[in-house]
Amino acid sequence: MIKLKKLDQPASLKQNKAKWTAELLTAIENGNKNDIRSKKNKYNRPDVKEQLKAETKEKCAYCESKVTVVAHGEIEHITPKSARPELTFEWENLTFACQKCNGKKSDKEGIVDPYVDLIEEHLFFVGHFLRGKTEIGRFTVMQLDLNRAELVGDRSDQLGVIADTLEKIANEPNVRLKKLYINALSDDLDSCKPEYIYMKWSAIAQYKNYNVSHNNQRKE
Numbered sequence: 001m002i003k004l005k006k007l008d009q010p011a012s013l014k015q016n017k018a019k020w021t022a023e024l025l026t027a028i029e030n031g032n033k034n035d036i037r038s039k040k041n042k043y044n045r046p047d048v049k050e051q052l053k054a055e056t057k058e059k060c061a062y063c064e065s066k067v068t069v070v071a072h073g074e075i076e077h078i079t080p081k082s083a084r085p086e087l088t089f090e091w092e093n094l095t096f097a098c099q100k101c102n103g104k105k106s107d108k109e110g111i112v113d114p115y116v117d118l119i120e121e122h123l124f125f126v127g128h129f130l131r132g133k134t135e136i137g138r139f140t141v142m143q144l145d146l147n148r149a150e151l152v153g154d155r156s157d158q159l160g161v162i163a164d165t166l167e168k169i170a171n172e173p174n175v176r177l178k179k180l181y182i183n184a185l186s187d188d189l190d191s192c193k194p195e196y197i198y199m200k201w202s203a204i205a206q207y208k209n210y211n212v213s214h215n216n217q218r219k220e
């Protein structure tokens with residue numbers, strides 16, 4: 001998970017949000033299930049989904065996998081619409097997620113919010129394993145199953161590539177080339193397009209600090 005920033009609200013939401021919300025709340029009050037069903041899915045518009053995909057660089061907001069390579073991906077309500085139906089069409093409450101994370105999150109609240117929370121306060125990587133630093137972090141990892149086998153396998157492969165690149169940089173005798181390699185790697189991650197950026201930055205931070213922490217350990 002990485003920090004995400006809201007882009008501008010799409011036109012269809014801006015124009016219809018108040019009307020759609022009022023209609024849905026009336027349908028809920030009347031208790032007609034068919035009516036509720038037909039009213040609650042109106043956020044599912046192409047312009048909404050496209051803007052959310054742009055926001056997350058087509059990655060799942062929770063597991064950071066590139067969703068659109070293999071699936072259409074889903075519009076996800078950060079605060080579940082079952083708990084807060086009045087937020088069903090609220091732009092700030094929408095994001096883009098893979099089917100697996102969306103399904104596992106279901107109607108649960110108390111998940112780390114990539115738009116609001118400081119990710120590094122709640123979550124950290126040890127190699128390719130994601131761990132929680134706080135109760136909300138641990139709950140997020142467990143509830144969304146963020147160390148599921150296919151994720152761990154994919155992250156392990158990509159961490160291997162980063163490890164090879166860092167070793168190449170470390171062993172490059174030409175200082176100017178060394179700088180170019182590390183800048184290229186940083187620029188690639190800064191674009192936020194690659195998968196699993198938080199894990200990759202953690203590996204790079206470890207590489208950069210290795211000598212310092214190693215020396216400190218030896219002094220003790």
Ligand SMILES: [Zn+2]
Nearest residue numbers: 060063098101
């Ligand atoms: Zn996901």
